[in-house]
Structure formats: C-alpha cells, structure tokens
Amino acid sequence: MIEIPKNRVLSEKRSGKQVISIHRKYVSSLNQVCSLDSNYEYDYALYLDYLYDSGQIAGWVRNTTKFGFSEEVETRGRKQQAYRPDFIVFYKDGTYEIHEVKGWMNERSETVLAQFAKDYSGLKVVVIGKFEMLSLQQQFKDKLWGWAVIK
16 A cells, blocks of 8 residues: 655656646545645645644544535526535534635625525534635744645
C-alpha cells in the first residue's frame, strides 16, 4: 500500500511539469482523501485538521451529500434543485455544523444559501468568507504548513 503523507496535494507530472487540477486532492488527519474545489477549501481543510489534531473538535468530513430544495432556485438563468455544502464539522458534545467556504459571495450563492437556510432551519450553517480565511491564515501561518493562499 502506498502511504501518502497527510496535508499534501496529490498531483501528477506531465511532460516534466507539475499539474494541479482545479479539484485539489487532500489527505486529512482522519485519512480521508478529499476532492476540494478551491485553494480556500484546501486551506480550511488544513485548519480543520489543526482543530482535530489539537483536540478542539471531534472530527470533520468533506461533505458529499446533496440537500434537496423544497422549490427550485433560479438565478441568472441557472436552475438549482439541491445544494452540497463543503464541510460538516463534529464537536465533542455531539453537535455538528455545516461549514461553507466562499472565496466570494455572489447573487447565486446568496440565493442558494437562503433557500438552504429556509429548508433546513434546524442545521447551523457557518459561512467562511474571504476575510475570515485571510484572518485564519494570518493567525495560523506559523502553526500550519502548506497554506495555498496567503495575501
């Protein structure tokens, strides 16, 4: 079995050049192999691993479940019937939260999140935006290796 070090991006070399796809692969402290959609999600996965490794959370997963909407959402001509949040974070007291990482918030994101909050009002959703990510990166830059986005 090939052992992949945690907190590393899985990529491949083509013609001597390093190729990293839009969907970044991440291996977590919990030995999950996650496909992440952005550098912000990659950095947030690093942060969640830090929280898990330091005993501050019980665990986390890259969410693969789509939550269906009670009604179709349409913005700018695009229709959407379901939503897949980025992460589910589990706490030691048995509670959990949905964490959504947003590098930028646009009309479509706002509409989808509003419909999700309406349909799943019992679930706590935490939106981590660009400014929250930059704050985390500054706060943890000396503790976490491998930040993808530092500005």
